[in-house]
Amino acid sequence: MVNTIFPRPDFLRNTSLVHLATLAALSSVSTAVLACPDLAMVPGGVVVQVSDGDTIVLDDGRVVRMIGTQAPKLPLGREGFPTWPLGPEAKTALEAMLLNKSVQLGFGGERVDRYGRQLAHVFVEGPDGPLWAQHAMVAQGLARVYSFPDNRECLDLLFAAEGRARLSGLGIWHDPYYSVRAAAAPDQLLGRAGHYELVEGRIVLAEQRSGRIYLNFGRFWKEDFTAVIEAPAIKMFAASGVDPLVLEGALVRVRGWVDDRDGPRIEITHPEQLEVLTIR
Structure with a gap:
């Protein structure tokens, strides 16, 4: 089995590199229709401000967080917050795409976050028809896939676009700041605690204890990298027909925020x- 992404049951499939490239090469409107048939589409209004590579402001004052992606971050008034590499470039690209243009919003999960921002997929009329902004940013290597348990629509083709951009070394994928990290280098991962990372490695041991599943990437679980699947997520895996416990020995890629609890870990x-x- 090669390059399987574990999405919801209706999207579960084996995804080869050729399939990734084919999906990513489709037009943005086509991919939107294929990936997001259940989006609730509503008029958005005119974009009057682009805050960064994944956040816009509409003419009625609503702030829209472009769900499903994470662009390089900017300080945006936060004292001591560093500008991530390619942050200004991502903002400039999104401005060229959306600023002063009328957009539509597509909702596929939770609609508003705790900050009052709209959580939506954004579509704009382009020279070749409707353009899916998230897909375009990921395809250029100016954003990566960043998902939430309560907002899981449209991810399949965003993963495909990201895979092609990463293989081609586009945008952020050419910068070491965004490199895929090695699970076998826990000391280096500890240095990335507090950061959102993609981590690759082979699962040495998969076990369930105290209502959690632990995917251990080394023999010393208090030192090596671990991915932890909490009880609510275990139910989501079960609903997808996937048992993470069968992945012992598999080479996997995990994405999420790295923390330091008995060594570096990511909560799934x-x-x-x-x-x-x-899977060997």
């Missing part, structure tokens, strides 16, 4: 955080 809150690259 939903299946899309885990991609299976090979």
